[in-house]
Amino acid sequence: MRYFIGNWKMFGIPSSFKILDKINQYYLKDKKSNKKYKIVMAPPLTLLQDFSKRFKNKKILISAQNSYHQDNYGAHTGFVSPFMIRKLGVSYIIIGHSESRASGETEEIIKNKVSLALKNNFNVILCIGENQKQKRKKMTLKTLKKQISNSIMKKYNFRKIIIAYEPIWSIGTGKVPSHQELKKNALAIKKFIKQKYRLKFNPKLLYGGSVDKTTVGIFRSINELDGFLIGGASKSSKNFIDIIKNFYT
Ligand code: 13P
Numbered sequence: 001m002r003y004f005i006g007n008w009k010m011f012g013i014p015s016s017f018k019i020l021d022k023i024n025q026y027y028l029k030d031k032k033s034n035k036k037y038k039i040v041m042a043p044p045l046t047l048l049q050d051f052s053k054r055f056k057n058k059k060i061l062i063s064a065q066n067s068y069h070q071d072n073y074g075a076h077t078g079f080v081s082p083f084m085i086r087k088l089g090v091s092y093i094i095i096g097h098s099e100s101r102a103s104g105e106t107e108e109i110i111k112n113k114v115s116l117a118l119k120n121n122f123n124v125i126l127c128i129g130e131n132q133k134q135k136r137k138k139m140t141l142k143t144l145k146k147q148i149s150n151s152i153m154k155k156y157n158f159r160k161i162i163i164a165y166e167p168i169w170s171i172g173t174g175k176v177p178s179h180q181e182l183k184k185n186a187l188a189i190k191k192f193i194k195q196k197y198r199l200k201f202n203p204k205l206l207y208g209g210s211v212d213k214t215t216v217g218i219f220r221s222i223n224e225l226d227g228f229l230i231g232g233a234s235k236s237s238k239n240f241i242d243i244i245k246n247f248y249t
Contacts, residue, residue, distance in 0.1 A: 002037040003162065003206060003227030004244055005125065006234025007065065007094060012043045014050060020060055022237035027059045032248065037227070040092050040125075041234065045080065052089040063092030063125065066100055069112040082113075082120040093122045094229075096151060098129055098168045107150040114151050118160055125162045125229065126151060127208070128189075132169040140167075141188050148189075154197055162204040164229040165189060170209025172232060179218050182207060186224035213242035220247055 008016075020041055027033045042063035043051050052062045064085045068076055072083035082093060095117060096110040110126075117124050128147040130140040144165070152161065165185065170176055177185070186205055193203045207219060208229030219225060233239040 001226070002247075003040060003204070004037055004240070004247075005040040005042065005063065005092075005164075005206065005227065005229045006240060007042045007063075007097070007208075007229055007231050008044060008235060009065070009099070009231060010044060011235050012047050014047065016043070016047070017051060017054055019235070019237045019240075020051065020055060023240055024055065024058050024060050026237075026241045026244070030244075033059070036248075037244070042092070042094055045085075048085060048090055049088045056089060061092060062090050063094060064090050065094050066097070067093060067095075067113065067117065069109045069116060082117045082122060086120045086122060091121075091123055092125060093117050094125045094127065094164075096147070097127045098131075098166060098171060107147070111151045111153075114156070114161075115153070118156060121160075123160050123162065125164050125206070127164045127166050127229070129166040129168050129171075129209070135167065135169060140185060141192075144185070144189055145192055148193060149196070152197070156197075158193070158197060158199055158201075158203050162206060162226070163189060163193070164206040164208050166208035166229060172210065174210050176210050176215045176218065179222065182219060183222045183224060186222060190224055211243065212239060213246045216243045216247050 027039055040061040040063050042065045067082045067085055068079035072081050095113045114124055128144050130143040134143045190202055190205055204226040206227045206229045207225050211228045211230045212233045
């Protein structure tokens with residue numbers, strides 16, 4: 001099963017459900033959709049309740065983009081907990097996005113977020129990725145392993161965790177890793193997780209960073225990838241559908 005997950009970041013107003021409607025219609029028409037792939041969309045917090053109701057019995061699953069790292073309820077002005085989001089019927093959550101890390105989210109906080117999200121029965125999409133400097137210094141794998149080890153504990157149910165490898169230098173830049181480089185990193189991430197957490201199955205791994213209808217073709221043959229986390233191109237139904245079409249052609 002592959003995943004095409006859209007991350008709208010700070011985008012969308014109530015009428016933007018029309019974008020998802022079109023994607024949903026495509027999914028329903030596409031004969032291979034049910035068996036081959038899932039679509040998950042992460043709109044901003046303001047749209048979660050409306051979208052989770054609208055798409056409840058449809059094919060698109062709704063994800064949150066983040067949540068608070070402590071408590072179900074508490075004196076945390078301006079924040080919402082995974083408990084509160086889960087009550088909206090939202091079943092996926094993105095944690096540790098590099099844009100959240102850049103605005104002060106530490107690995108300790110991310111660890112707590114993962115733990116609380118799993119307790120609330122979410123499917124966690126955990127983002128990891130190296131920056132330009134780490135890549136230049138050949139510290140990519142070291143960085144990724146540290147990010148994984150510091151946020152995931154042994155006892156976790158890896159069937160509820162999806163790792164999203166998003167090199168920071170690739171997000172929103174139009175630059176993507178070479179086929180060879182991404183295959184190597186994807187293999188290394190999966191191998192590391194399998195060994196460290198003694199898994200009997202392969203963990204799920206997505207790639208994110210400037211995925212569009214053209215770049216997706218480069219990655220089509222990387223079997224280690226279980227899907228894509230798509231930013232900019234998920235804001236248009238046409239661009240998003242073109243990614244799926246091009247992936248399967
Ligand atoms: P872009 O697809 O816009 O590069 O964003 C990737 C991303 O950050 C998804 O979470």
